[in-house]
Amino acid sequence: MKKLELNTITFIEALERFSIRLQTQGASERQVSSKTNGVNEFLHYLEQNSIAKLSQINQKLVSRYFEYLRNRPLETKDGTMSTAYLLKHRESVLRFIEFVMNQQNEIGQGQSGIQIRIDKTEKLPKEILLENEIEVLFNACDSSLLGIRDKAILSLLYGCGLRRKEALQLEINEIDLNKGRIHIDKSKTKNARDIPMSAKVQQNIEEYLFNVRNLMLDTTSELTSFLITERGTEMSDSALAKMMERLSEKVNMGKSITCHLLRHSIATHLHRNMTIEDVAKFLGHTCLDSTMIYTHLKNEYYG
Known part of the structure; x- marks a missing residue:
């Protein structure tokens, strides 16, 4: 999907700061691009649903967004998003939410309180060695x-x-x-x-x-x-x-x-x-x- 244009100044500035943080943490150029594009898509969804403040992000809103992603048709072929894509998208959104929350309170990875459940059935390893x-x-x-x-x-x-x-x-x-x-x-x-x-x-x-x-x-x-x-x-x-x-x-x-x-x-x-x-x-x-x-x-x- 092409990068969606954001109009909310708060969102644009937060995304830029998030990108800089990823770079200072040693993320590769590809990782920075992938994560910021994922967050950009999330923020665009917020704008389309009349959300203009980062403080409005909550569990209900995030769950609704991922339900939307699960059911959104693909642009170039039949079907919906793969489990692998959803998992990558979840990682981007969770890290961004933690970054935003950390601007006000010291929290660590996985401590945002937001949970995003993804059905991993498609990516489960099919076998192990006994x-x-x-x-x-x-x-x-x-x-x-x-x-x-x-x-x-x-x-x-x-x-x-x-x-x-x-x-x-x-x-x-x-x-x-x-x-x-x-x-x-x-x-x-x-x-x-x-x-x-x-x-x-x-x-x-x-x-x-x-x-x-x-x-x-x-x-x-x-x-x-x-x-x-x-x-x-x-x-x-x-x-x-x-x-x-x-x-x-x-x-x-x-x-x-x-x-x-x-x-x-x-x-x-x-x-x-x-x-x-x-x-x-x-x-x-x-x-x-x-x-x-x-x-x-x-x-x-x-x-």
């Missing part, structure tokens, strides 16, 4: 240098539930073997967290760190990235994807092994014995809505 399949996957990593490294990668993605980017950006000084935990500073949500390592995960991490990584590195290298290639270079996104594809073909269990699948799997397994709040903390979620999918998966797979 515990026995996880065991098969780990056993597929042999005792070679690459096998030991790959097992360490699985330990990060499944054992610690790291996001793909978090694993790739992990530095060796963020692994505390004395306390048995990993510190994630570069998080998708900008919120740092500490993740405990099980004894087996720590054993896999240590074996790679002390017996493999140093052999892959050039003796003069000062590379601090935890994950590296066999050539001693920092592991890229594509290299990690190829490694997962290779493992997927090796175990041949009829499921495409991806970083996200491993994260979904550990979250579902943990939720069998942990509260959804504890699972959210483990995963680094700032909003429980993002974690509720694991209640669905737990019920689907384990009853």
Whole structure:
């Protein structure tokens, strides 16, 4: 949709300040454009409904707006907005409302009191790896240098539930073997967290760190990235994807092994014995809505 023109000066100025805040927080140009366009559409809706003050934004008004979005026909093809679009739009609107409220009161992310329920059925992961399949996957990593490294990668993605980017950006000084935990500073949500390592995960991490990584590195290298290639270079996104594809073909269990699948799997397994709040903390979620999918998966797979 083309950017809709705003006429209310208060709205225009607030949107400009919001854009500047996103930039100072380190958002990419694409993220700034996406979020401001989403908020622009929301503010235009307010104008069309005779709302001229930001203080008039409340739960009832926001709920009505998203009900309108759900049912609004698409301009270029048949149907209505996808769940993915609605989720992105919700993120933009919630962050804007928090920004506006924070001009008067100190509130954090997720503390606006506004809730926007989106049916996530379309985006739910359709499958996870069961515990026995996880065991098969780990056993597929042999005792070679690459096998030991790959097992360490699985330990990060499944054992610690790291996001793909978090694993790739992990530095060796963020692994505390004395306390048995990993510190994630570069998080998708900008919120740092500490993740405990099980004894087996720590054993896999240590074996790679002390017996493999140093052999892959050039003796003069000062590379601090935890994950590296066999050539001693920092592991890229594509290299990690190829490694997962290779493992997927090796175990041949009829499921495409991806970083996200491993994260979904550990979250579902943990939720069998942990509260959804504890699972959210483990995963680094700032909003429980993002974690509720694991209640669905737990019920689907384990009853």
